[in-house]
Amino acid sequence: MSEVLLDQVTQADYKYGFTTDIETDIIPIGLSEDVVRLISAKKKEPEWMLEFRLKAYRHWLTMKIPTWAQLDIPDIDFQSIAYYAAPRKNAPQNLDEVDPELLKTFDKLGISMEEQKMLSGVAVDVVMDSISVKTTFKDSLAEMGIIFCSFSEAVEHHPDLVQKYMSSVVPVSDNFFATLNSAVFSDGSFVYIPKGIRCPMELSTYFRINAINTGQFERTLIIADEDSYVSYLEGCTAPMRDENQLHAAIVEIVALKNAEVKYSTVQNWYPGDKTGKGGVYNFVTKRGICKGDSSRISWTQVETGSAITWKYPSCILLGDNSSAEFYSVAVTNHHQQADTGTKMLHIGKNTTSHILSKGISAGFSQNSYRGLVRINPKADNARNFSQCDSLLLSDKCGAHTFPYMEVSNESAIVEHEATTSKINEDQIFYCNQRGISTEDAVGLIVNGYAKEVLNKLPMEFAVEAQKLLQITLEGSVG
Amino acid sequence: MLEIKNLHANINGKEILKGLDLVVRPGEIHAIMGPNGAGKSTLASVLTGNQAFEVTHGDITFYGKNLLELSPEDRSREGIFLSFQYPVEIPGVSMVNFLRAALNEHRKYKNLEPLSATDFLRVMREKKTLVEMDNKLANRAVNEGFSGGEKKRNEIFQMAMLEPRLAILDETDSGLDIDALRIVANGVNKLKSPDNASIVITHYQRLLDYIIPDFVHVLYDGRIVKSGGKELALELEERGYDWIKKEVEETV
Ligand SMILES: Nc1ncnc2c1ncn2[C@@H]1O[C@H](COP(=O)(O)OP(=O)(O)O)[C@@H](O)[C@H]1O
Ligand SMILES: [Mg+2]
Numbered sequence: 170m171s172e173v174l175l176d177q178v179t180q181a182d183y184k185y186g187f188t189t190d191i192e193t194d195i196i197p198i199g200l201s202e203d204v205v206r207l208i209s210a211k212k213k214e215p216e217w218m219l220e221f222r223l224k225a226y227r228h229w230l231t232m233k234i235p236t237w238a239q240l241d242i243p244d245i246d247f248q249s250i251a252y253y254a255a256p257r258k259n260a261p262q263n264l265d266e267v268d269p270e271l272l273k274t275f276d277k278l279g280i281s282m283e284e285q286k287m288l289s290g291v292a293v294d295v296v297m298d299s300i301s302v303k304t305t306f307k308d309s310l311a312e313m314g315i316i317f318c319s320f321s322e323a324v325e326h327h328p329d330l331v332q333k334y335m336s337s338v339v340p341v342s343d344n345f346f347a348t349l350n351s352a353v354f355s356d357g358s359f360v361y362i363p364k365g366i367r368c369p370m371e372l373s374t375y376f377r378i379n380a381i382n383t384g385q386f387e388r389t390l391i392i393a394d395e396d397s398y399v400s401y402l403e404g405c406t407a408p409m410r411d412e413n414q415l416h417a418a419i420v421e422i423v424a425l426k427n428a429e430v431k432y433s434t435v436q437n438w439y440p441g442d443k444t445g446k447g448g449v450y451n452f453v454t455k456r457g458i459c460k461g462d463s464s465r466i467s468w469t470q471v472e473t474g475s476a477i478t479w480k481y482p483s484c485i486l487l488g489d490n491s492s493a494e495f496y497s498v499a500v501t502n503h504h505q506q507a508d509t510g511t512k513m514l515h516i517g518k519n520t521t522s523h524i525l526s527k528g529i530s531a532g533f534s535q536n537s538y539r540g541l542v543r544i545n546p547k548a549d550n551a552r553n554f555s556q557c558d559s560l561l562l563s564d565k566c567g568a569h570t571f572p573y574m575e576v577s578n579e580s581a582i583v584e585h586e587a588t589t590s591k592i593n594e595d596q597i598f599y600c601n602q603r604g605i606s607t608e609d610a611v612g613l614i615v616n617g618y619a620k621e622v623l624n625k626l627p628m629e630f631a632v633e634a635q636k637l638l639q640i641t642l643e644g645s646v647g
Numbered sequence: 648m649l650e651i652k653n654l655h656a657n658i659n660g661k662e663i664l665k666g667l668d669l670v671v672r673p674g675e676i677h678a679i680m681g682p683n684g685a686g687k688s689t690l691a692s693v694l695t696g697n698q699a700f701e702v703t704h705g706d707i708t709f710y711g712k713n714l715l716e717l718s719p720e721d722r723s724r725e726g727i728f729l730s731f732q733y734p735v736e737i738p739g740v741s742m743v744n745f746l747r748a749a750l751n752e753h754r755k756y757k758n759l760e761p762l763s764a765t766d767f768l769r770v771m772r773e774k775k776t777l778v779e780m781d782n783k784l785a786n787r788a789v790n791e792g793f794s795g796g797e798k799k800r801n802e803i804f805q806m807a808m809l810e811p812r813l814a815i816l817d818e819t820d821s822g823l824d825i826d827a828l829r830i831v832a833n834g835v836n837k838l839k840s841p842d843n844a845s846i847v848i849t850h851y852q853r854l855l856d857y858i859i860p861d862f863v864h865v866l867y868d869g870r871i872v873k874s875g876g877k878e879l880a881l882e883l884e885e886r887g888y889d890w891i892k893k894e895v896e897e898t899v
Contacts, residue, residue: 599735601719602695603749603805613748617739617788
């Protein structure tokens with residue numbers, strides 16, 4: 170397969186590059202204590218929530234943007250960002266009340282809500298910009314005692330739960346971006362699964378960035394009470410835009426005794442154009458705690474979007490016999506940069522963690538796996554297995570692996586394997602010889618390479634993810 | 648259907664094919680024999696459009712079309728199939744997905760609708776039976792962890808699925824035990840029709856006991872230096888290639 174042949178592969182553009190023309194309510198750009206107060210006031214928050222934000226804001230002023238990642242982060246002017254935007258109309262009660270423009274947007278994304286409801290039994294909590302527009306299935310879930318609502322609603326209706334668990338996994342002062350989020354977060358999702366309940370459907374949220382120059386600061390909190398189970402899906406696509414957009418989310422998961430939480434993400438924010446112009450800066454703090462004995466948390470992510478990704482979904486294995494998993498596919502193309510991985514902190518006895526990371530780099534992109542496995546002194550019989558594979562599709566991209574291990578207990582078994590390979594030209598020719606174009610061949614081969622991770626996704630997500638991998642890599646191999 | 652005229656081809660600047668001529672008509676089976684390194688696989692690669700090889704002179708037409716102008720995938724869709732000497736593994740890609748993609752590309756090329764999942768699986772079942780392909784293999788990833796013989800059998804299975812007009816079998820017999828050889832040859836014979844043709848590249852006369860060729864050609868040093876009927880294969884089996892080499896050197 171020659172360079173020429175590969176260059177002939179069609180140059181495809183980001184398919185979700187459109188903006189929805191919806192009136193939005195934006196507060197002026199810039200960040201100050203007054204802006205924090207304004208956000209809180211607009212959301213009609215109680216005093217304790219405002220205090221939480223102000224404390225975070227004041228701490229944030231003392232912090233610096235982290236520089237340890239394998240990322241080239243342009244200067245971000247935090248005063249040129251608007252920190253709040255909300256669709257102006259009141260939140261609709263059913264689909265008929267939803268802005269037709271918004272529905273059209275979902276159609277383009279292939280996630281029409283009617284279809285979602287009928288076909289997959291997914292409850293969709295749509296976050297359009299910063300405010301929750303629509304929650305479905307809430308009533309049927311409520312009958313089981315399950316709470317699935319926007320974060321704002323949770324602050325209003327379930328203040329005890331929010332106050333008890335918010336920032337219990339990601340402390341306010343955790344890191345620059347988490348602290349910023351704590352000061353200005355707009356909205357997000359809240360989930361509580363009561364004792365002994367298996368949530369009967371996948372809970373799902375779609376995120377979109379939709380207002381010019383608006384940072385998006387979601388906050389999600391999932392609490393699985395004893396002996397409960399929930400599978401949560403987060404997926405997003407963002408419209409094309411020239412200015413870089415900042416995205417700094419927090420996701421916290423709490424799994425109590427014998428509870429299980431599966432969290433799956435397909436991340437497809439606008440990655441910027443072929444020359445590296447534009448794109449979303451995605452600085453996410455995701456962390457779960459296996460708080461109770463025998464609890465389980467698994468993170469599965471397919472990362473294809475964003476100009477910059479800084480993201481380490483992590484687990485604190487506090488309960489004895491608890492277990493955690495991290496399955497990741499991260500694809501970078503053109504000038505995208507991703508520094509992503511996980512932290513597994515073993516504290517309880519007989520805890521196990523499993524890491525499987527598949528990096529795919531193309532074009533001029535940089536793709537790093539960064540992982541930490543820490544076995545605390547009291548974590549007897551801890552086990553970890555990490556497998557980190559990198560696949561290179563060009564000569565000009567980079568793949569890096571930074572596995573850190575801190576083992577302070579002699580009974581621990583920690584294993585790490587890593588491989589790096591280049592896409593095999595013989596495989597592509599073999600496909601060509603059977604009538605499959607190079608572009609489709611790359612799609613097949615890459616999906617095969619990532620299969621172990623894709624298989625961990627819920628069905629409806631797996632199909633979408635496979636398409637995304639191929640779309641992301643179109644026009645890239647060479 | 649296939650006409651090769653004065654074909655010269657290089658790899659990495661080294662000339663491998665040095666003026667090769669060959670005409671194949673529908674219904675014919677051509678055997679190409681020759682010592683190691685003669686250029687047999689190179690011919691297969693050039694016919695299928697492997698870009699590692701550069702054609703410096705000559706023409707190839709396939710049903711009147713200039714083959715050299717077609718991409719490898721279009722050559723496949725035109726009905727040229729290569730059973731690879733060394734089939735590659737594609738980890739994680741199921742045979743079903745792979746063949747479905749391939750078959751539907753062929754159909755699209757002919758302006759046919761893609762096959763539904765059910766129809767596709769039915770065709771797959773039929774062809775599996777035809778070439779005595781193990782169910783287990785068909786459910787695995789493409790060639791992943793297959794033994795040498797299993798890979799070869801899988802090539803014939805894919806050939807049955809794609810129903811080529813011209814099949815090129817590159818040493819499909821090597822590494823096969825006698826039973827597998829019989830199955831492969833049976834598969835080839837069952838797929839034979841007055842409309843399609845085969846080029847069977849082989850080292851040994853053994854395969855030609857099962858697949859009876861209409862013509863036998865000897866490829867040596869980048870050229871076809873001798874052609875004959877099936878008895879030529881027997882003669883080669885008996886006498887080796889040295890006498891051919893001598894003949895060639897004498898004429899030079
Ligand atoms: N990829 C390659 N790079 C360099 N030389 C090659 C390559 N492939 C084949 N050759 C050379 O081309 C010649 C013909 O090889 P091949 O066509 O495979 O012969 P055969 O199939 O008749 O045994 C040999 O000398 C071989 O070493
Ligand atoms: Mg050969």
